[in-house]
Amino acid sequence: MENSVFVRRRAQLIAALVPNSIAIISAATEQSRSRDTEYPFRQHSDFWYYSGFNEPDALLILTNRADLPAVQLLxxxxxxxxxxxxxxxxxxxxxxxxxxxxxxxxxxxxALLSQAINGSVAVYLNITEQTSLLQQVTKQMQLLKQREKRGDIAPGQLVDLAPLSAAQRLLKDDTEITLMRRAGQISAQAHIRAMQLCRPGRFEYQLEAEILHHFALNGARYPAYNSIVGSGGNGCILHYTDNSSELKAGELVLIDAGCELQGYAADISRTFPVSGKFSDEQAALYQLVLDAQYAACNAVAPGSDFAKVTAAAEQVLTEGLLGLGILQGELAQLIADKACKAYFIHGIGHWLGLDVHDVGAYKAAGLNDEVQEQPFLPGMVLTIEPGLYIPAGSPTEPRWWDIAIRIEDNLLVTPEGHDNLTTAVPKEIDAIEQLMAAAQGRN
Known part of the structure; x- marks a missing residue:
């Protein structure tokens, strides 16, 4: 990534500070995995966003004070x-x-931290995430307060930096979009690879290994999050990461996996039959989730918001579940009661970027300071991921039990509407079955 990108980001943040103030951002530290070994180092997202510096135990000080360097890296x-x-x-x-x-x-x-804090009107830092830095800054402020008779000046405000950095990170620049598009392409091909290699008798972790292998071969050494490969009833566990069960004929396998490329995440979910062919019940629920995803994606455009997208998906899911007999009652009342949430048990999506659940407000101040949904703007990237989960024992006919389906794509909001960054991996029933049949025929 060109250094000019980080220079521009720093300048934008500095311009947002109140006059004569500083912002301090701490790098991540190495984390022990076991004796004498560490987890692979992953830089703190804010620190990387503003510095492009990938070493631990560093500090970044930004200021609009005329008597200090605008940017200092320790x-x-x-x-x-x-x-x-x-x-x-x-x-x-x-x-x-x-x-x-x-x-x-x-x-x-x-010494440099004390110099920067002394005389500043306000100090900005991520109060929630960077607690060690908060302790250091608080201690320095207390020392300055004790030395005010000697001419030192303690800042009057300690301000949370998170809202400023989150608002900036929410709107992706061209460099970020290019990286996220590539991360989506790599991740999509990894999901295709898993579909092609899926067979009864293999294990969930073997599909996970193929996915991670494809990530690394294409320059994304690490996943953006722990990969989920849940077959059968395991798919009903939203964050299932054991990935240890044998793949069985007649079951579905739900995979939620995405790579991290230069810090940026992809996040894709696909569900497909272990044997390569959907049963009637599986196909009925799968098509329902897919229709809901299309409806939700169609609602993504500038000025829309997550509430509108959610409503579009819930309308389709409720109608479909009622038609299949899984829900009973009057459609209007079921929609009002959000009855589909008994089986669609998570949100419709989330922001995506340097973190897989990226920073950014989901609510915004509207007219007269009324809280409203954050409207979508060009440059935002989000996931759309409706799902249905019917674990064994649910109040439905047993033929629906242990069916779990999630379909997730990554959408960039554009001036014209949206651009699906992960569309390369199949999600239509026929396309999935044809892909798997062709692969099984070759092997």
Whole structure:
């Protein structure tokens, strides 16, 4: 990603601060997995968004004060002995040149942090997520307060940075859209690969392995979240990640998986028959979910919102469940009662970006400060994922039991409507069955 992207983002954030203020963002730290081993390092999303710096234990200070550098990065110093064991470090000197900002050694953190806080009108930081940084800043503010007679000035405000950074991250720039489009393509092909290799007698984790393999082969070393591969009744567990059961003939398998590419997530769900052919009951419920997804996707356009999208999906699901006899009653009352939520047990979608459940408000202040739905704007990226889940023992005919279906795509809001970034993976019944039949015929 070109450094000019990060320079522009930092300038935009600085312009949003109240005059004579600072914003402080902390990098992630390495996390232990077991003795002497760590989980793969993943940078804090806000820190990456504004810095493009992918090392732990760093600090970014942004300010609109005239007496301080607009941007300061505090990072680990070069250490040849440690770098032999744990990998190369950029170091302050190289960071200054390559990232187009002023960099200093992390050992200077206490002094530089105190200098930046002293005299600032307000200090912005992510209060909820970065609790360690909050403790450091609070301590510095208390020390300054005690030294006011010596001329030090403690800030009058401690402000949560999250709403500012979230609003900025909610609208994706061209660079982000390009990355997310590619992440969607890689993830779509991984789902196709899973469909092609699915057979009775194989295991859920084998499909997961094929998906992760395809991610890594195409430059996305890590998934954006723990992959869900749930066959049969396991699909009724929304965040099922054991992925340990044998795939059985006659069952469906629900896969929710997406890669992470340069920090950006894809998030795709598809459901298909283990044996390659839907039963009548499976096909009836599957087509219902697919129709609901089409209705929801058609409602995605500038000025629309998640409430309108949800209503479109629930209308279709309620009508369909009533027609199949799974719900009973009057249609209008069932819709008003949201009766379909007995089997559609999650939301219709969420924002997508550097986090799979990305930052961004779902509600916004309207006229007279009334709370309203956040309207969709060009540049927003979201998921649309209706589903139906009927675990064994549900108050339905047993023929519907252990059927779980979710269909999820990633949509970019455009001035004309939307662009589906993950449409490459089949979701029509005939297309899925033909793809799997062709693959089974070859193998």
């Amino acid at each position: 990072c680990r110093e070069k250490d040849p002995a440690l770098e032999v064991w744990h990998g190369r470090r950029l170091g302050p000197a190289v960071a200054s040149d390559s990232l187009q900002l002023q960099a200093a050694a992390l050992s200077e953190q206490s």
